[in-house]
């Protein structure tokens with residue numbers, strides 16, 4: 253079987269390629285991105301640019317299964333258009349089963365909401381792919397590490413409401429995706445890759461403080477305060493909107509979901525948040 257990973261040069265994509273190569277099933281792995289020269293064997297690198305759909309025809313040719321990893325393009329409407337272009341190209345190329353990376357809590361939303369591109373991709377996939385699977389990821393534990401590093405400087409981790417989230421290690425999302433790609437019986441399924449536990453804002457601030465030995469409190473602030481702080485810190489308007497949109501999703505409980513999907517699909521239990529934070533935050537630079 254020939255399995256493609258689109259977005260293979262990124263953090264998640266590299267993880268999926270590595271997981272696929274570790275599984276002894278004799279399949280061929282094709283790693284697709286705009287930088288195929290970064291791919292090392294035994295995976296085959298191919299050029300494919302979501303913004304140049306004509307390049308995707310060749311990139312997806314001959315694949316039995318394909319994972320589409322979305323980009324982080326912040327321009328409203330851009331990522332949704334990329335998702336549709338990738339799905340169309342895969343269907344046209346005759347890919348038999350398309351797996352789409354989406355986000356937990358995806359629902360009908362309009363641009364510029366953060367989830368609109370995932371909604372558009374999911375709906376287009378379901379309507380057009382011969383066989384499909386959707387893997388919705390929870391908020392990355394690694395993304396919380398970045399938030400923690402910034403928050404430790406102020407001693408405050410902020411949110412628009414107290415909320416719970418089951419942060420997932422990116423490597424665990426990769427294992428779940430690989431499990432779908434090489435497995436059977438996943439057509440028509442929507443899975444949620446989550447961490448093993450739901451932590452409140454206060455609980456995660458306490459955990460970060462305990463691991464780093466530095467004070468950190470969780471504080472609820474208003475959207476106006478969040479916008480003002482981010483703007484003052486020098487973030488461009490688009491990035492401010494993205495952060496506010498993500499924080500609104502936290503407040504709405506979008507990341508408050510725990511499933512057994514990582515273990516079921518990836519073959520190992522998901523990492524507790526403590527382990528990811530400890531690995532990343534214990535170094536003297538933090």
Ligand SMILES: NC(=O)c1ccc[n+]([C@@H]2O[C@H](COP(=O)([O-])OP(=O)(O)OC[C@H]3O[C@@H](n4cnc5c(N)ncnc54)[C@H](OP(=O)(O)O)[C@@H]3O)[C@@H](O)[C@H]2O)c1
Pocket residue numbers: 258259260261262263264265285286287300301302303321322323324325389390391392393395
């Ligand atoms: N759940 C979360 O907390 C969370 C956090 C951050 C992001 N995300 C989402 O998860 C996705 C994967 O995360 P990640 O950490 O692996 O991101 P990443 O490291 O930024 O990887 C993004 C991938 O997309 C490729 N790409 C970018 N623009 C492209 C284009 N025009 N055509 C084709 N490929 C393109 C990049 O490859 P080249 O540049 O080499 O082409 C790279 O392989 C992100 O893109 C974002 O949608 C989720």
